[in-house]
Amino acid sequence: xxxxxxxxxxxxxxxxxxxxxxxxxxxxxxxxxxxxxxxxxxxxxxxxxxxxxxxxxxxxxxxxxxxxxxxxxxxxxxxxxxxxxxxxxxxxxxxxxxxxxxxxxxxxxxxxxxxxxxxxxxxxxxxxxxxxxxxxxxxxxxxxxxxxxxxxxxxxxxxxxxxxxxxxxxxxxxxxxxxxxxxxxxxxxxxxxxxxxxxxxxxxxxxxxxxxxxxxxxxxxxxxxxxxxxxxxxxxxxxxxxxxxxxxxxxxxxxxxxxxxxxxxxxxxxxxxxxxxxxxxxxxxxxxxxxxxxxxxxxxxxxxxxxxxxxxxxxxxxxxxxxxxxxxxxxxxxxxxxxxxxxxxxxxxxxxxxxxxxxxxxxxxxxxxxxxxxxxxxxxxxxxxxxxxxxxxxxxxxxxxxxxxxxxxxxxxxxxxxxxxxxxxxxxxxxxxxxxxxxxxxxxx
Ligand code: PLP
Numbered sequence: 001x002x003x004x005x006x007x008x009x010x011x012x013x014x015x016x017x018x019x020x021x022x023x024x025x026x027x028x029x030x031x032x033x034x035x036x037x038x039x040x041x042x043x044x045x046x047x048x049x050x051x052x053x054x055x056x057x058x059x060x061x062x063x064x065x066x067x068x069x070x071x072x073x074x075x076x077x078x079x080x081x082x083x084x085x086x087x088x089x090x091x092x093x094x095x096x097x098x099x100x101x102x103x104x105x106x107x108x109x110x111x112x113x114x115x116x117x118x119x120x121x122x123x124x125x126x127x128x129x130x131x132x133x134x135x136x137x138x139x140x141x142x143x144x145x146x147x148x149x150x151x152x153x154x155x156x157x158x159x160x161x162x163x164x165x166x167x168x169x170x171x172x173x174x175x176x177x178x179x180x181x182x183x184x185x186x187x188x189x190x191x192x193x194x195x196x197x198x199x200x201x202x203x204x205x206x207x208x209x210x211x212x213x214x215x216x217x218x219x220x221x222x223x224x225x226x227x228x229x230x231x232x233x234x235x236x237x238x239x240x241x242x243x244x245x246x247x248x249x250x251x252x253x254x255x256x257x258x259x260x261x262x263x264x265x266x267x268x269x270x271x272x273x274x275x276x277x278x279x280x281x282x283x284x285x286x287x288x289x290x291x292x293x294x295x296x297x298x299x300x301x302x303x304x305x306x307x308x309x310x311x312x313x314x315x316x317x318x319x320x321x322x323x324x325x326x327x328x329x330x331x332x333x334x335x336x337x338x339x340x341x342x343x344x345x346x347x348x349x350x351x352x353x354x355x356x357x358x359x360x361x362x363x364x365x366x367x368x369x370x371x372x373x374x375x376x377x378x379x380x381x382x383x384x385x386x387x388x389x390x391x392x393x394x395x396x397x398x399x400x401x402x403x404x405x406x407x408x409x410x411x412x413x414x415x416x417x418x419x420x421x422x423x424x425x426x427x428x429x430x431x432x433x434x435x436x437x438x439x440x441x442x443x444x445x
Contacts, residue, residue: 002029002030003028003029003030007030008033008045009030009031009033010030012030012031012033013026013027013030013031018031032044032404033045036064036065037052037060037063037064037065038063038064038065039063039064039065039422039424040052040063040064040421040422040424040425040429040433041064042064042409048407049407050404050407050408050409051407051408051409051421051429051432051433051436052064052409052421052422053403053408053409053410053419053420053421053433053437054409054410054411054418054419054420054421055420055421055422055423056292057287057292058229058261058266058287058288058380058420059286059287059288059291059292060291060292060293060422061264061265061266061288061291061338061342061347061422061423061424062291062338062341062342062345062347062422062423062424063291063422063424064422066291066293066338066341068337068340068341069290069291069293069334069337069338069341070293071337072333072334072336072337073293073294073330073333073334075333076093076329076330076332076333076334077330079329080329081329081330082328082329082330083329084322084324084326084327085114085322085326085327086322086326090327091327091329091332092329093327093329093330093332093333093336094114094327094328094329094332096332096336097112097114097298097327097332097335097336098111098112098114098298098327100336100339101285101298101300102300104270104271104339105283105300106270106271106273106274107273107279107280107302108302108303109283109300109301109302110301110302110303110305110306110307111300111301111306112298112299112300112301113128113298113299113301113326114296114297114298114299114326114327114328114331114332115296115297115298115299115323115326116295116296116297116323116325116326116328116331117153117286117295117297118152118153118158118258118260118284118286118287118297119152119153119154119155119158119159120153120155120158120297120323121153121260121284121285121286121297121298121299122152122153122155122157122158122161122223122258122284123153123155123156123157123158124299124321125221125223125256125282125284125299126144126157126158126161127157127321128282128299128301128305128309128321129142129144129220129221129254130142130220131309131312131319131321132220132305132308132309132312133220134312135308135309135311135312135315136308138217140217140218141217141218141219141220142177142218142220143177143178143179143214143218143219143220144161144177144178144179144219144220144221144222144223145179145180145181145207145210145211145219145221145222145223145253146161146162146163146178146179146180146181146222146223146224147163147180147181147182147183147184147224147228148163148180148181148182148183149163149164149183149185149228149231149232149234150162150163150164150180150183150223150224150225150228150231150258151163151164151225151228151229151230151231152223152225152258152260152284154167156173156175157175157178159171159173159174160173160174160175160178161174161178161223163180163183163231164230164231179210179214181203181206181207181210182202182203182206182207183228183231183234184200184203184228184234184236184237184240185228185232185234186199186237187372187373187375187384188232188234196237196238196239197239199237200237200238200239200240200243201243203240203243203244204243204244204246204247207222207244207247208247208250211247211251211253216251216252216253219251219253220253220254221253221254221255221256221281221282222244222248222253222254222255222256223256223258224244224255224256224257224258225257225258225259225260225261225262225272226241226257226259226262226267226271226272226273226275226276226278227261227262227266227267227272227275227276227377227380229260229261229262229380229418229420230261230413231413232375232382232384232413232414232416232418233375233376233380233381233382233413233416233418233420234375235375235376235377236276241276241277241278242277245278245279254281254282254304254305255278255279255280255281255282256280256281256282256283256284257271257272257273257278257280257282257283257284258284259271259272259273259283259284259285260284260285260286260287260297261287261288261380261420262275262380263283263285263286263287263288263289264285264287264288264289264339264342264348265288265342265347265348265351265378265423266288266351266378266379266380266420266423267351267377267378267380268348268351268352268355268377268378268379269348269352269378270348271283275377275378281301281302281304281305282299282300282301282302282305283299283300284297284298284299284300285297285298285300286298288338288342288423289335289338289339290331290334290335290338291338293334293338294328294330294331294334294335295325295331296327296328296331296332296334296335342423345424347423347424348423350423350424350425351378351379351423352378354379354425354427354430355377355378355379357427357430357431358376358378358379358381358419358430359376359377359381361430361431361434361437361438362374362376362381362382362383362419362434364438365383365437365438365441366383368441368442368445369386369445370385370386370395370441370444370445371383371384371385371386371441372384372385372386372387372415376419379420379421379423379425380418380419380420381418381419381420382413382416382417382418382419383399383416383417383441384415384416384417385399385415385416385417386415387415392414392415393412393414393415394415395415395444396412396413396414396415396416396417397412398444399412399417399440399441399444400412400417402440402441402443402444403417403436403437403440405440406436406439406440407436408433408436408437408440410437419433419437421433
C-alpha cells in the first residue's frame with residue numbers, strides 16, 4: 001500500500017499515533033480505513049468487503065449494524081445522555097445493568113463497579129485489592145500474581161499485570177509487587193517427555209513455590225483469563241484451573257477471573273469461568289458486554305471483597321475512586337440491550353453448536369507443514385505457524401496479509417493467527433470464513 005497525498009490514509013498517518021502499530025511503518029504504508037459494517041462483514045473506503053474474523057477486537061458479539069443497539073443508544077441519549085455515579089447519585093440503566101450482571105453471575109456476587117475499558121477495570125481491581133488490604137489491617141498483603149502471556153490491559157497497573165514483553169519494554173514496567181507465574185500453554189512450555197498431567201502439576205507447584213518464597217501473607221490475589229486471548233489463544237489443559245484454585249485456597253488468596261474476552265458466550269457458555277470450572281472472587285467484564293458499541297466495562301466482586309472496602313470507605317469518609325464515565329447511561333443501556341439479544345437469540349448456544357465445526361476446520365489445516373499447532377474452544381481459536389528462522393511474527397504477518405487480500409480480517413499475535421468471529425455467525429458463513437483462511441494458508445506454502 002502506498003499513501004496518496006491528501007488521502008484519508010495520508011491524513012491518518014499525519015495526525016494519529018496508532019495503538020499496537022509500528023509508527024514509522026504506518027507513516028509509510030498507511031492503515032486500512034473501515035467505513036461500514038453489517039452483520040459479520042465490514043467494508044473499507046474502497047468498497048472492499050471483509051469478514052471480521054476477530055469481531056473487531058474480540059468484541060462485536062452481535063455483529064455490526066444491530067438496529068436494536070442503535071435504538072437503545074438513541075433512546076437513552078434522548079432521555080438522559082449523561083449522568084454519573086459519584087457522591088450517591090445514580091440512574092436507572094446503571095442500576096438495571098448491575099442487577100442483571102449479579103443475576104447472571106455463575107457464583108454468588110455482591111456488587112458491580114463500572115468502568116470504561118478492560119484496562120480501567122483491571123486497574124480498579126488492583127486499587128480495590130490495595131484498599132481492601134489496608135482496610136483489613138494487612139497492608140503487606142498486596143502483591144498480585146499474574147501469568148506469563150496473560151493480557152489484562154495497558155494502564156500502568158493493568159499493563160504490569162499483562163505478561164507480554166511489548167507491554168513492559170521501554171515503559172519501565174511492571175510495577176513492583178506484581179509477579180508473573182508460568183503460562184499454561186502445554187505445546188509451548190512443556191518439558192521434554194512431560195505429560196499434560198505432569199505439566200499441570202508442575203505449574204501448580206511453581207505457583208506454590210512462588211507464594212512460599214514471597215511469603216503467603218504478602219499475596220492478595222491471582223489473576224487470569226479463563227482462556228488466554230491476546231497472549232496467543234491459549235486453552236489451559238484439563239485440570240489446570242482445579243490445581244491452581246487448590247493452591248490459592250490453601251493460602252487464602254483471592255481469585256480474579258478476567259472475562260474481558262471469554263465473557264458473554266465466547267467459550268460456548270455464558271462465562272469462561274463456567275467452561276473452566278473457576279469460582280472467582282472478582283470477575284472483570286468488557287468487550288462483548290456491549291458488543292463494543294459503547295465503551296463500558298465492569299468489575300463484579302463478592303462479599304469477601306466488598307465488605308472490607310465498604311468498611312474502609314466508612315472509616316475514611318468515601319471510596320475515592322471512580323471515572324466520569326463510570327456506568328455511563330448510554331453504555332449501560334446498550335449493554336443491557338446487547339445482553340437481551342445474546343439471551344433471546346441464544347448466541348451462547350450458537351457458539352456451542354458451531355464450535356465442533358470451528359474446531360474441525362481449524363484441525364484440518366494442521367496437515368499443512370507451515371502449521372505448528374492448533375488451539376481453540378467455543379468460537380475462539382488459532383493456528384500457530386512455524387517461526388521462519390529467527391524472525392518472530394513474519395509467518396503470522398504473511399498469513400494475516402494473505403487473509404486480508406482475500407477479504408478476511410484476522411489478527412496475528414506473533415506467528416499465531418487468531419480467529420474469534422461474531423457470535424451471530426451462521427454455519428454457511430463459518431465455512432465461508434474457513435474457505436478463505438484455508439486458501440490464504442495454501443498460498444503461503
Ligand atoms: N483483559 C483482557 C482479557 C483483554 O483481552 C483486554 C483487551 O484485549 C483487556 C483486558 C484490556 O481491555 P481494553 O483494551 O478495553 O483496555
